[in-house]
Amino acid sequence: MAEIVIMGAGLGGVIMAYEMKDAMRPEDRLTVVTKDPIYHFVPSNPWVAVGWRTRESIEIDLAPTFARRGIAFKAAPVTKLDPHANRLELEDGSTLTYDYLVIATGPELAFDEIEGFGPEGFTTSICHIDHAEKTALTFEEFCKKPGPVITGAAQGASCYGPAYEFTFILETELRRRKIRDQVPMTFITSEPYIGHLGLDGVGDTKGLLEGALREKHIKWMTSSRVKQVESGKMIVEEIADDGSVKATREMPFGMAMMLPAFRGIKPLRGIEGLVNPRGFVLVDRHQRNETFQNIFAVGVCVAIPPMGPTPVPCGVPKTGFMIESMVTAAAKNIGEILRGRKPIYRGAWNAICLADFGDTGVAFVAQPQIPPRNVNWSASGRWVHAAKIGFEKYFIRKMRKGTSEPFYESAALNMLGVGKLKSVSTD
Numbered sequence: 001m002a003e004i005v006i007m008g009a010g011l012g013g014v015i016m017a018y019e020m021k022d023a024m025r026p027e028d029r030l031t032v033v034t035k036d037p038i039y040h041f042v043p044s045n046p047w048v049a050v051g052w053r054t055r056e057s058i059e060i061d062l063a064p065t066f067a068r069r070g071i072a073f074k075a076a077p078v079t080k081l082d083p084h085a086n087r088l089e090l091e092d093g094s095t096l097t098y099d100y101l102v103i104a105t106g107p108e109l110a111f112d113e114i115e116g117f118g119p120e121g122f123t124t125s126i127c128h129i130d131h132a133e134k135t136a137l138t139f140e141e142f143c144k145k146p147g148p149v150i151t152g153a154a155q156g157a158s159c160y161g162p163a164y165e166f167t168f169i170l171e172t173e174l175r176r177r178k179i180r181d182q183v184p185m186t187f188i189t190s191e192p193y194i195g196h197l198g199l200d201g202v203g204d205t206k207g208l209l210e211g212a213l214r215e216k217h218i219k220w221m222t223s224s225r226v227k228q229v230e231s232g233k234m235i236v237e238e239i240a241d242d243g244s245v246k247a248t249r250e251m252p253f254g255m256a257m258m259l260p261a262f263r264g265i266k267p268l269r270g271i272e273g274l275v276n277p278r279g280f281v282l283v284d285r286h287q288r289n290e291t292f293q294n295i296f297a298v299g300v301c302v303a304i305p306p307m308g309p310t311p312v313p314c315g316v317p318k319t320g321f322m323i324e325s326m327v328t329a330a331a332k333n334i335g336e337i338l339r340g341r342k343p344i345y346r347g348a349w350n351a352i353c354l355a356d357f358g359d360t361g362v363a364f365v366a367q368p369q370i371p372p373r374n375v376n377w378s379a380s381g382r383w384v385h386a387a388k389i390g391f392e393k394y395f396i397r398k399m400r401k402g403t404s405e406p407f408y409e410s411a412a413l414n415m416l417g418v419g420k421l422k423s424v425s426t427d
Helices: 011-023 042-048 062-069 129-144 161-176 205-215 320-338 382-401 407-416
Strands: 003-007 029-034 038-040 059-061 072-075 078-082 087-090 095-097 100-103 149-153 185-189 218-221 224-230 233-239 245-252 255-259 295-297 345-347 351-356 361-367 375-380 421-424
Touching: 003 011, 011 029, 011 062, 011 100, 011 320, 029 062, 038 042, 042 129, 042 161, 042 382, 059 062, 059 382, 062 072, 062 382, 100 320, 129 255, 149 161, 161 185, 161 255, 161 351, 185 224, 205 218, 205 361, 205 375, 295 320, 320 345, 320 351, 320 421, 351 382, 361 382
Parallel strands: 003 029, 003 100, 029 072, 100 295, 149 185, 149 255, 185 218
Antiparallel strands: 038 059, 078 087, 087 095, 224 233, 233 245, 345 421, 351 361, 361 375
């Protein structure tokens, strides 16, 4: 019998649990350990932040779902990972030992890297359901006394899509409340150009997103670095191509939502051979760490080099479908190892993204997510808004049922030529 432990129960961790349960042998035992026993559908957070969704409508109590699937579950934060002893130490004083560990923790949000930044400072966030609820309260107060709005993503961020989504969703709600004319909006981003997304663009995301910002009268600043935030004021440096400070601006705001840089969680940081200097887990093409070969990683916690040099640091996003690709490869590879064989599966790392803009949206397909690509497509329209709503309901339903990929979803993806696995290797 092998003890398999999954560390984290966000998007990657929950799907990993379902797929690992299917891939392992009947005699193996699977345990999920996480600090939060409730799963929240993070892509819905921009809607929560303007009151279009409630916390309850996008959450899943994991314990009964895992119990039905025969998956052990422990809701306690991990305080230390000892990869040499194959052991996790938990905040409640207990320990978990493992034969195989899958790290699916997501990131730590590095608000503290900028003075006055984040929910404990003067800006809001949509990275977590708690932040989104707090943003919703801030928004309601803001509407009583409208003023300038700043949205965007700070230096080192690696998740840009939600910043664009929230910007346009907020703009839509301001129009519905008949106060848009009282709210100057500015989008501030570390990207070298609008629509870069940490991916050097996908299709014509540059043109589509610039056009949408112009249409909605939203100004923007690119290659920008947030130096400091004070009450009602953000100090922003515009960076030239050579890295010098081109201009420093004091931007007033009545409300500001900026996404932060990510880093690995504290129990992982500093473990030589496991993580990079930012604490992200190093993996090979089979999602396995080369130093500790019984440790795999999936999701936002995985280390991926940036696309290339940019005036301001831009990380590479790990989109939902890309994470599912990592999960499928990791689960199948662990299944191979359990049966005495070598890992042979590689994730395709394809990306399918639906970005809702309140009453319209932008969709893109990148195969693979990191260029050069076999497919590099983007489009916009009202259909994207409807599709995002449909996907939300579908995804939450399958998570509650304890299913990763029903047969009809797999069949549809195969028809579209969008697979989760890139290849099977025998070396």
